Amino acid sequence: MSSTDQRLERIVAPVKEGLSRMREVLVGQILESSNAVSDMTGHVQRFRGKQLRGALVLLSGDATGNSTDEHPSVAAIVEMIHLATLVHDDVLDGARTRRRVASVNQRWDNQTAVLLGDFLYARAFALSADLSSRLASRLLAETTRRLCVGEIEQSTKRFDFELTQATYESIAGAKTATLYSAACELGARYPGGREDLGKELAQFGYEIGLAFQIVDDCLDVVGDAEVVGKPVGNDVEDGKITLPVLWTYARADETRRARMRDIYTTVGLEGRRLEGLKSVCDLQGGVEYSMERATELVDRARARLGLLEAGPARDGLAELAAFVLERRW
Amino acid sequence: MSSTDQRLERIVAPVKEGLSRMREVLVGQILESSNAVSDMTGHVQRFRGKQLRGALVLLSGDATGNSTDEHPSVAAIVEMIHLATLVHDDVLDGARTRRRVASVNQRWDNQTAVLLGDFLYARAFALSADLSSRLASRLLAETTRRLCVGEIEQSTKRFDFELTQATYESIAGAKTATLYSAACELGARYPGGREDLGKELAQFGYEIGLAFQIVDDCLDVVGDAEVVGKPVGNDVEDGKITLPVLWTYARADETRRARMRDIYTTVGLEGRRLEGLKSVCDLQGGVEYSMERATELVDRARARLGLLEAGPARDGLAELAAFVLERRW
Numbered sequence: 098m099s100s101t102d103q104r105l106e107r108i109v110a111p112v113k114e115g116l117s118r119m120r121e122v123l124v125g126q127i128l129e130s131s132n133a134v135s136d137m138t139g140h141v142q143r144f145r146g147k148q149l150r151g152a153l154v155l156l157s158g159d160a161t162g163n164s165t166d167e168h169p170s171v172a173a174i175v176e177m178i179h180l181a182t183l184v185h186d187d188v189l190d191g192a193r194t195r196r197r198v199a200s201v202n203q204r205w206d207n208q209t210a211v212l213l214g215d216f217l218y219a220r221a222f223a224l225s226a227d228l229s230s231r232l233a234s235r236l237l238a239e240t241t242r243r244l245c246v247g248e249i250e251q252s253t254k255r256f257d258f259e260l261t262q263a264t265y266e267s268i269a270g271a272k273t274a275t276l277y278s279a280a281c282e283l284g285a286r287y288p289g290g291r292e293d294l295g296k297e298l299a300q301f302g303y304e305i306g307l308a309f310q311i312v313d314d315c316l317d318v319v320g321d322a323e324v325v326g327k328p329v330g331n332d333v334e335d336g337k338i339t340l341p342v343l344w345t346y347a348r349a350d351e352t353r354r355a356r357m358r359d360i361y362t363t364v365g366l367e368g369r370r371l372e373g374l375k376s377v378c379d380l381q382g383g384v385e386y387s388m389e390r391a392t393e394l395v396d397r398a399r400a401r402l403g404l405l406e407a408g409p410a411r412d413g414l415a416e417l418a419a420f421v422l423e424r425r426w
Numbered sequence: 427m428s429s430t431d432q433r434l435e436r437i438v439a440p441v442k443e444g445l446s447r448m449r450e451v452l453v454g455q456i457l458e459s460s461n462a463v464s465d466m467t468g469h470v471q472r473f474r475g476k477q478l479r480g481a482l483v484l485l486s487g488d489a490t491g492n493s494t495d496e497h498p499s500v501a502a503i504v505e506m507i508h509l510a511t512l513v514h515d516d517v518l519d520g521a522r523t524r525r526r527v528a529s530v531n532q533r534w535d536n537q538t539a540v541l542l543g544d545f546l547y548a549r550a551f552a553l554s555a556d557l558s559s560r561l562a563s564r565l566l567a568e569t570t571r572r573l574c575v576g577e578i579e580q581s582t583k584r585f586d587f588e589l590t591q592a593t594y595e596s597i598a599g600a601k602t603a604t605l606y607s608a609a610c611e612l613g614a615r616y617p618g619g620r621e622d623l624g625k626e627l628a629q630f631g632y633e634i635g636l637a638f639q640i641v642d643d644c645l646d647v648v649g650d651a652e653v654v655g656k657p658v659g660n661d662v663e664d665g666k667i668t669l670p671v672l673w674t675y676a677r678a679d680e681t682r683r684a685r686m687r688d689i690y691t692t693v694g695l696e697g698r699r700l701e702g703l704k705s706v707c708d709l710q711g712g713v714e715y716s717m718e719r720a721t722e723l724v725d726r727a728r729a730r731l732g733l734l735e736a737g738p739a740r741d742g743l744a745e746l747a748a749f750v751l752e753r754r755w
Contacts, residue, residue: 131575133582185544189537208518208581211540215514216574218544222551223567231555234563238552245545246460252537253462 108416111409112155118169150280151176157284159410181217230288240279247271255336269310277306304398308391314339330371341383437745440738441484447498479609480505486613488739510546559617569608576600584665598639606635633727634747637720643668659700670712
């Protein structure tokens with residue numbers, strides 16, 4: 098086990114039992130009598146990742162004194178929605194690997210990946226429709242809708258170097274932070290906890306989710322493919338203008354800007370765009386700025402935890418927030 | 427208005443008001459503050475089609491004396507799920523047109539089509555989570571899951587000429603008939619109608635849905651692209667072995683079988699496979715057999731309506747079942 102995994106294990110220790118029940122629910126839900134489907138769901142379980150979103154449901158439940166027997170199921174549903182978005186994202190990005198495992202579109206094909214993502218969404222909604230309260234169904238259907246809108250907006254802003262930081266953050270927020278936010282809000286409120294705490298935790302989740310996405314965007318330009326577990330430079334290949342690039346572009350002179358634009362669009366540079374980008378500009382300042390912004394978001398999120406009673410679950414939330422900044426996977 | 431449209435208008439006349447409310451809900455639900463998304467949802471409304479599934483919800487409600495104020499919303503949700511499957515299907519099939527309008531993957535790209543389908547699913551689930559009873563959420567999430575499994579199974583059976591008719595029907599049933607079945611069952615049972623009538627109407631819907639798919643498969647080999655509104659021969663291009671082909675293959679000698687297999691798989695025949703298939707075998711017998719099977723299913727479905735009280739809505743269901751066999755679109 099890597100030191101990162103060990104650290105994470107300590108962070109989520111207060112909800113260890115809940116996580117293990119969440120994993121049981123998850124495995125049970127994605128088993129399917131069809132052999133073809135079982136092969137595929139078995140495969141995607143191999144890139145289950147750190148399950149931060151599920152852990153956030155459980156930690157938020159504990160930290161607000163709101164845990165119920167259904168929290169592990171809510172956590173499993175949030176993870177299933179996340180898994181569905183990953184499977185579809187890999188189709189959108191043409192990704193070949195995901196957490197060192199072949200992506201579904203690579204192992205099978207795009208058709209299968211679209212259908213498997215749909216299957217995972219449907220399973221998640223079916224499970225949420227069976228819970229005792231409808232809060233999870235409602236919040237997660239709305240979250241999924243916002244998530245899709247964020248992705249669609251992002252795809253229309255490809256190659257748009259005039260993007261403002263506010264628009265960048267609103268898109269990154271919609272596509273990533275909304276699910277973190279829903280995880281924390283459901284932990285604190287499901288099935289009927291205090292609304293004020295729910296709103297505060299929703300904000301906490303949104304801020305660390307946005308920080309997570311900013312760190313992700315930095316890793317795509319400066320990360321080590323071996324450590325990150327998937328090829329870096331995907332965003333540049335895909336025409337996405339992320340925060341470190343945006344910042345660098347805004348401060349560059351017109352000659353350099355033209356070169357940056359060329360790198361993104363010139364035919365024949367496929368697979369070498371990140372390398373090319375680094376040869377025409379220094380992204381270091383943009384990465385530092387972005388990491389400062391992520392740190393600011395995490396600090397703001399952690400300050401919200403003052404509302405909660407001290408205890409291991411609150412500490413877990415605070416450490417998980419900090420962990421987002423340090424991740425290298 | 428074509429004579430087909432006029433005929434359909436007469437069939438659904440008993441639920442005219444409900445349909446108009448359903449269309450209002452549908453338009454309201456797929457409006458979206460994001461301009462990018464509105465452009466796309468506006469576009470997909472142009473291939474809304476005959477809205478048979480929505481009409482089935484309303485007719486089944488009326489025919490069982492179970493109509494409520496929420497039936498038009500249930501009908502709209504069923505149509506939204508159908509629309510989501512169409513958008514994703516067009517990605518899977520690489521289709522360029524849908525009901526004489528460019529498909530989303532053609533007008534924008536595959537990425538957008540995947541996301542727009544996800545958006546429509548999410549909207550449908552969000553709306554169903556807001557209804558007074560959870561029956562619609564539960565039944566439709568489970569239906570969507572079965573639908574995806576059917577599509578996945580179908581994709582694993584491509585090029586499989588040894589497929590049995592039972593397997594063909596179970597796949598066609600899962601991918602198409604389940605949504606017809608859910609539409610009729612919800613009409614009869616939502617939010618709490620008689621369970622026995624619900625089961626009978628579910629069977630009615632399943633049978634006419636399966637008949638619809640069989641007719642669709644026949645149209646793909648003998649239909650007129652102008653009338654059908656999309657290119658024919660897609661199933662052959664995509665490696666799908668449909669009932670008329672299956673029947674013909676089972677009765678062919680080994681020489682002809684080898685030729686049929688070649689047509690499906692030889693590189694360079696792209697775009698001309700249906701033409702090629704027709705030149706090596708006569709599909710007429712297979713089409714006749716398939717239409718007989720569809721007729722048998724529709725007859726069985728119509729016989730179930732004897733349970734219901736006579737009236738315009740029951741007549742509408744009976745005529746809609748017959749209409750499935752006569753469709754040429």
